[in-house]
Amino acid sequence: MAGLRTIFMGTPDFACPTLLRLIERGEDVLAxxxxxDRPKGRGQKLVPPxxxxxxxxxxxxxxxxLKVRAPEVVEQIRALRPDLIVVVAFGQILPQSLLDIPKHGCINIHASLLPRYRGAAPINWCLVNGETETGITTMQMDAGLDTGDMLxxxxxxxxxxxxxxxxxxxLSCLGxxxxxETLDRLxxxxxxxxxxxxxxSCYAPMLKKETGHIDWTxxxxxxxxxxxxxxxxPGAFTSxxxxxLKICRASVVSASGKPGRVIKADREGILVACGAESLLIQELQLEGRKRLPAFEFLAGYRIEPQTTLGAQRGMNDA
Structure with missing residues (x-):
C-alpha cells in the first residue's frame, strides 16, 4: 500500500529519528x-538545521x-496536497489555515506525558521538578499551545x-x-x-541563562x-x-553546614553545604576553562574549605 502523502515539520536533532522512521516506513514524504539556516560559531558561518x-x-x-504563517507559505504547502503533516520540535506556531490543510490534520510529537509540561522545554522542567517518569505523547494539533487531543x-x-x-x-528515539504506533492505528x-x-496541565517555559542560577539555601x-x-x-551555575562556575554533575550527601560554603574539596569532589544536606560537585566548568571531573580540576586549582560559592554572582558563560 502506498504511504501517506506526508509533510514533515521539524528542526533540531530531536526530530531526526522521527523523520528517518517516516522514510523507513515508506510514507510519501513530499517535503x-x-x-x-542560522549563523554559528566564531566565524558565524550559516549552518543548516x-x-x-x-x-x-x-x-x-x-x-x-522565516514565518510559516505567511500566506504564500501556506499556499505552497496547500499545493502539495498532503494527507498528513507530522510536527516535531519545529519552532514556530502553526496557524489554523495550515492545520486545516491535511485530511488527517497535523500530528505533533511532544516530549512529555500531556497534559503535563506543555511548552518549549518539557524535558528540562520535568528533571528540574524531580519527576520520576516522563514520555512521549502524540497529539492532534489545534491552535492552542500543546492543547490538542491526545492520540x-x-x-x-x-x-x-x-x-x-x-x-x-x-525520548528522541521513543518519539x-x-x-x-500512531500511524499504524491511523x-x-x-x-x-x-x-x-x-x-x-503545567507549563514548561523556554529556558534562559538566569534559570540556572543556584540558590544554595x-x-x-x-x-x-x-x-x-x-x-x-544553559547550565546550573554559581560563582x-x-x-x-557551572556544575555539570553532582550527587547528594548527608552533611550540613552554612549554605554555599565548601565543606571539603578532595578526590571525591567539592562538597558544598545546602539548605538541607550537601551537594558533592563531581564535574564542573570554570569560566574560561574546559569541563572537567572535579578531581582533575582540583589538581590545578586549589579550593580551601570554608570558601563560599556564590558570594559574587557571575553571569558570564563558562
Whole structure:
C-alpha cells in the first residue's frame, strides 16, 4: 500500500529519528519544512538545521520559511496536497489555515506525558521538578499551545542521575517508535482521541541563562535536579572567586553546614553545604576553562574549605 502523502515539520536533532522512521516506513514524504539556516560559531558561518541535512541526504525537498504563517507559505504547502503533516520540535506556531490543510490534520510529537509540561522545554522542567517518569505523547494539533487531543502515549522511567541530554536522546528515539504506533492505528482505523484535562496541565517555559542560577539555601536534591535539568544548556551555575562556575554533575550527601560554603574539596569532589544536606560537585566548568571531573580540576586549582560559592554572582558563560 502506498504511504501517506506526508509533510514533515521539524528542526533540531530531536526530530531526526522521527523523520528517518517516516522514510523507513515508506510514507510519501513530499517535503520537509524547517527553520532557516542560522549563523554559528566564531566565524558565524550559516549552518543548516539537522533536519534539513537529513532531508537532503534522502533527496527530499526542503522549505525554510522565516514565518510559516505567511500566506504564500501556506499556499505552497496547500499545493502539495498532503494527507498528513507530522510536527516535531519545529519552532514556530502553526496557524489554523495550515492545520486545516491535511485530511488527517497535523500530528505533533511532544516530549512529555500531556497534559503535563506543555511548552518549549518539557524535558528540562520535568528533571528540574524531580519527576520520576516522563514520555512521549502524540497529539492532534489545534491552535492552542500543546492543547490538542491526545492520540498515543508512551511512558518511560527517569534515572535519578539522568541529565537533560541523556533524556533528550532517549525520548528522541521513543518519539520515532510512538509515531509508528500512531500511524499504524491511523491506517487500521483504530486511532482514538482523548481530550486533555486542562486542570492537570503545567507549563514548561523556554529556558534562559538566569534559570540556572543556584540558590544554595535550597535543598541539595533540588539543586541536583536543577543541574540535571539544565545540562548541557544553559547550565546550573554559581560563582567561585568572582568567576562563573557551572556544575555539570553532582550527587547528594548527608552533611550540613552554612549554605554555599565548601565543606571539603578532595578526590571525591567539592562538597558544598545546602539548605538541607550537601551537594558533592563531581564535574564542573570554570569560566574560561574546559569541563572537567572535579578531581582533575582540583589538581590545578586549589579550593580551601570554608570558601563560599556564590558570594559574587557571575553571569558570564563558562
Amino acid at each position: 520537509v519544512v524547517t527553520q532557516p 539537522p533536519v534539513k541535512a537529513l532531508a537532503q541526504e534522502h533527496g527530499i525537498p526542503v522549505i525554510q520559511p 498515543v502515549k508512551r511512558a518511560i522511567p527517569i534515572d535519578p542521575d539522568e541529565d537533560a541530554q541523556a533524556l533528550h536522546d532517549r 520515532a517508535d510512538t509515531i509508528d 491506517a487500521a482505523g483504530t486511532l482514538t482521541r482523548e481530550k486533555q484535562d486542562d486542570a492537570l 535550597k535543598a541539595a536534591q533540588e539543586i541536583k535536579n536543577l543541574v540535571r535539568g539544565l545540562t548541557p544548556w 567561585l572567586h568572582g568567576k562563573t
